[in-house]
Amino acid sequence: MSTTDQARVNVPASQARAPRMSRYTRTNKSNQGLHTKKSILLTIIMGALVLYSLLPLFWLFVNSTKTQAELLNSFGLWFSGPNALWDNIVATVTYNDGVFVRWFGNTLMYVVVGAGGATFLAALGGYGLAKFNFPGKKAVFAVVLGAVAIPGTALAVPTFLMFSQMGLTNTPWAVILPSLISPFGLYLIWTYALDAVPTEVLEAARMDGAGEFRTFFTISLKLLAPGLVTVLLFTLVATWNNYFLPLIMLSEPTWYPLTVGLKQWSNQAQTVGGDVIYNLVITGSMLTIIPIVVAFLFLQRYWQSGLAAGSVKA
Amino acid sequence: MTTLSTLTPSGQALSGPRKPHVQKRDWTGWKFIAPFMVVFTLVLIAPVLYSIYLSFFKEQLVGGNSFVGFANYGQALTDPQFWESMGRVTLFFVVQVPIMLGIALFAALAIDSARLHLSSFFRIAIFLPYAVPAVVATLMWGFMYGTKFGLVGNLNDFFHLAIPDPLGSSWVLASIGNIVTWEFIGYNMILFYAALRVIPTDLYEAASLDGAGAFRIIRSIKMPALRPAIVIGGIFSVIGSFQLFNEPSILQSLAPNTISTYFSPNMYAYNLSFAGQQYNYSATIAIIVGLFTAVIAYIVQNSGSRKEV
Numbered sequence: 001m002s003t004t005d006q007a008r009v010n011v012p013a014s015q016a017r018a019p020r021m022s023r024y025t026r027t028n029k030s031n032q033g034l035h036t037k038k039s040i041l042l043t044i045i046m047g048a049l050v051l052y053s054l055l056p057l058f059w060l061f062v063n064s065t066k067t068q069a070e071l072l073n074s075f076g077l078w079f080s081g082p083n084a085l086w087d088n089i090v091a092t093v094t095y096n097d098g099v100f101v102r103w104f105g106n107t108l109m110y111v112v113v114g115a116g117g118a119t120f121l122a123a124l125g126g127y128g129l130a131k132f133n134f135p136g137k138k139a140v141f142a143v144v145l146g147a148v149a150i151p152g153t154a155l156a157v158p159t160f161l162m163f164s165q166m167g168l169t170n171t172p173w174a175v176i177l178p179s180l181i182s183p184f185g186l187y188l189i190w191t192y193a194l195d196a197v198p199t200e201v202l203e204a205a206r207m208d209g210a211g212e213f214r215t216f217f218t219i220s221l222k223l224l225a226p227g228l229v230t231v232l233l234f235t236l237v238a239t240w241n242n243y244f245l246p247l248i249m250l251s252e253p254t255w256y257p258l259t260v261g262l263k264q265w266s267n268q269a270q271t272v273g274g275d276v277i278y279n280l281v282i283t284g285s286m287l288t289i290i291p292i293v294v295a296f297l298f299l300q301r302y303w304q305s306g307l308a309a310g311s312v313k314a
Numbered sequence: 315m316t317t318l319s320t321l322t323p324s325g326q327a328l329s330g331p332r333k334p335h336v337q338k339r340d341w342t343g344w345k346f347i348a349p350f351m352v353v354f355t356l357v358l359i360a361p362v363l364y365s366i367y368l369s370f371f372k373e374q375l376v377g378g379n380s381f382v383g384f385a386n387y388g389q390a391l392t393d394p395q396f397w398e399s400m401g402r403v404t405l406f407f408v409v410q411v412p413i414m415l416g417i418a419l420f421a422a423l424a425i426d427s428a429r430l431h432l433s434s435f436f437r438i439a440i441f442l443p444y445a446v447p448a449v450v451a452t453l454m455w456g457f458m459y460g461t462k463f464g465l466v467g468n469l470n471d472f473f474h475l476a477i478p479d480p481l482g483s484s485w486v487l488a489s490i491g492n493i494v495t496w497e498f499i500g501y502n503m504i505l506f507y508a509a510l511r512v513i514p515t516d517l518y519e520a521a522s523l524d525g526a527g528a529f530r531i532i533r534s535i536k537m538p539a540l541r542p543a544i545v546i547g548g549i550f551s552v553i554g555s556f557q558l559f560n561e562p563s564i565l566q567s568l569a570p571n572t573i574s575t576y577f578s579p580n581m582y583a584y585n586l587s588f589a590g591q592q593y594n595y596s597a598t599i600a601i602i603v604g605l606f607t608a609v610i611a612y613i614v615q616n617s618g619s620r621k622e623v
Contacts, residue, residue, distance in 0.1 A: 039429040046424050049417070050439045053500065056454045057442070059465070063457075075472070076458065076465040121350045128346025140347060147358050155604075157587045157596050158365035159357065178357045186350060212342055241447035243560050248588065259449040263564060266453055270567050282457070285450040296445040300438060 057289075064088055064283040071278055088283040095280055099253060100287075103261040107240060107288075109172065110257055114179030114242075115235035122182050122231050126189025127220055131202060144183050160248045174249035175257070179239050185231035192227030193220070229302040233295075240292045258288045368597035386598040395576040396599060400606070402487065403578050407555035410491040415547055417495070418502035419540070423532060425503075426510040437507065441500035448497065448560040455493045456481075456568050481569035490561045498554070502547045509543035510536060548614045556607045559584065579603045 059076055065085040066074065074080030093100050129137065159178060160169065168174045197220045205215040221228070243259040250256060253264065266281045372382040390396050421440055425433045443451065458465040459480040466477050480489040513535060521531050559580040566573040575589070576582040579599060586596035 037429070038431050039427075042424050042427070042429050043431050046421065046430060046436050046440075049421060049499075050436055052496070053440050053443050056451070056458065056496065057446070059458060060450075060454050072463045075468050077468075121353065125347045125350035128343045132343030132346065134341055134343030134347075137343065140351065143359070144354070147354070155358065155361045155365070155600065157583055157593070157600055158361040158368065160587070161368070161593055161597075162361055162364050177353065180353045181350070181357055183354075212345070216346070237445055241445075241449075243447065243449050248584070259447050262453065263449055266564075267567050278457075281453060285453055289446050289450055292445050292447070293442065296442070297438065300441065 060282060060286050060289075064279075064286045066279065068276065068279045071282070084279070085283075088279050089287070092280045092283045092287060095277065100258075100261065100284055102254070103256050103258045104287075106172070106255055107257040107259075110175050110179065110242065110246075111236060111239045114176050114239040115232060117176070117180045118182045118185060118235040118239075119228060119232045121180055122185035122189050123221065123224060123228055124216075126186045127193045127197070127216060127224065129186075129190045130193035131197060131199065131220075144186060147183055156244055156248055163249065169249050170251055170255065172255055175242070175246045175255070178245055179235070179242065182231065182235050182238075185235060188231055189224065189227050193224060196227065197223045226302055229299060233299050233302070236295060237292065258284070262288060365597040365600055368594050369601055372594050373592075386595055387602070389595065390598050390602055396579065396582060396602075399576045399579045399582050400603075403556050403558050406487060406491060406558065407552060410494060411548070411551040411555060413491075414495045414499055415502055415544065415551065418499050418547070419506055419544070421499065421503045422506035422510060422540075423536065425507055426536075427528065437504075441504055443496050444498065444501045446497065449564060451497050452493055452561050452564040455489070455496070456565050459489055459568075481565065481572060483572040486565070486569060486572045490558075490565065493561050494554070494558075498551070502551075505543050505547050506540055509540050513539050545615055549611045552610050552614055553607055556580075556603055556610070 055077075062077060062079055063071060065079055065083050065088070067081055067084045067087075070081035070084075128134075129140065163169050163174050168177070201219060201223075202215060205219060210218070241259065242257065243263070246255075246257050246260050247263075250260065253261065256264070262281060262284050265277055265284065269276045269278050269281060369386050370381060370383060371379055372386065373379055421436075424430055425437050430436060457463075461467045461470065461477075461479050466480060469475055470477055478485055480486070517535050518531060521535060526534065557580050558578040562573050562577045563581055563584070566577075575585040580603070583596045583599040583603070586592045586599065590596075
């Protein structure tokens, strides 16, 4: 990916290449690997860890195929009774006038605007910090790095009180605005941009009379791509899985994301006289994780490159 | 770390343009950082200032909102419920974090060792739970923990075991620890693995020429290189422990008798605000927890870098 992108940029390949593309860093079939023989014992131990990691997900899948009655009366780790997967899915998306679909759409919106916006702001800011000297830069560093130490959820209550005075609570903005800030993302792009965007390229662009923003959008963004994907994935997971913030900010189910909605269903099942819909909670949970798991599997290979850049200088 | 950075190709190929572009002092950089800073001010700095302001006031029956100085802080520092919750998350952090980071470290070294069959499958499978929302993770484990209909109940019936109730008062903290561990082993593993991958291969070659075995290489090359990543993982875990909220709060409906409204400091602050309307006191708790977390994170960071050679 980065190779083709970089080929379009008019710089010597040796300068344009991202930090990972190097003879110093190993690929999977490294010479370390060729000399060592595989260890069965290690594979077995790690197999146990994989089992631990995947077992709950298997449980979730198995139980999303059961009816409400089978759910309570059969062994949890194997299929039982008629396959009710399709019925459960239909019941989940149609329950309560299709409120699940509404929550799904809300989550999608929070993710696109929140994670997309957070990545964009981090890219602009991190690049600005890496490639420009400007008055007050040290103060920006100090404030942003200091803020990372502040526990985000401890701030949630004051943020709620402030937002409610501004009339923002119970609107999507109350969820989106706080998701737009990713100090970790800013830090990652900053460290990544130091190496990935050579200053010579920027100077050449300036000589050609390109404005700073034009240079950023036409050249720098492409060079930053692996770092951007890493940040996007972190913010994607964070916004898709966001629970605490929407929980306190939203009081009406209309704007709920999936996480808060599922919790409400689960509560309802435990209330005396409430409609017992464990099968919907389980099937809804499975439908909630499918998109994020797919996105995750698709993008995970890009994670390391960006992360590595961050960890070297940490 | 400087040694590592200079060994990376970019440092070498670009011969020194690590420092930002030097030009006349202008404000162009601000155009790039400004959007971030504007939102940052609104959602981070303003709430901090606002909660500091709130913590000095008190809503009173007579006289309305009045300035009370450090009275709220005094109240918090002598509040047994607050200290109980702090004690609980401290215990959680002392036990759960080393276990989680230890397993993650082992997994990262195993995957990096090239001694595994199917190592990329292992990497992805162990990382996968990180993508699962805490709500779903807690609901799944919560169902499995069930002694009547859940997996624990199944096992007890099948094998005539007497596994104690995972959500009973003596086990509930460990059960929450298990959920958090499940969620974050993979994340920390990837953090460590990424740090291992940037170790230059030459170092391994040199070491094996010198006759160093796998364990010697781990001790002398890999562990020093991992230290910054371990510090970062440690800091994130400290912050995470003191912020514990999602898992106990979701499990609360399954175990209302064992998980109190002040199970963790964050749950306490939340319930003070949303059930008790005690906004000023809640803000005070939030600030104290924030300061506490920052101090511990600072200690973790220092103890990590002090050992750096």
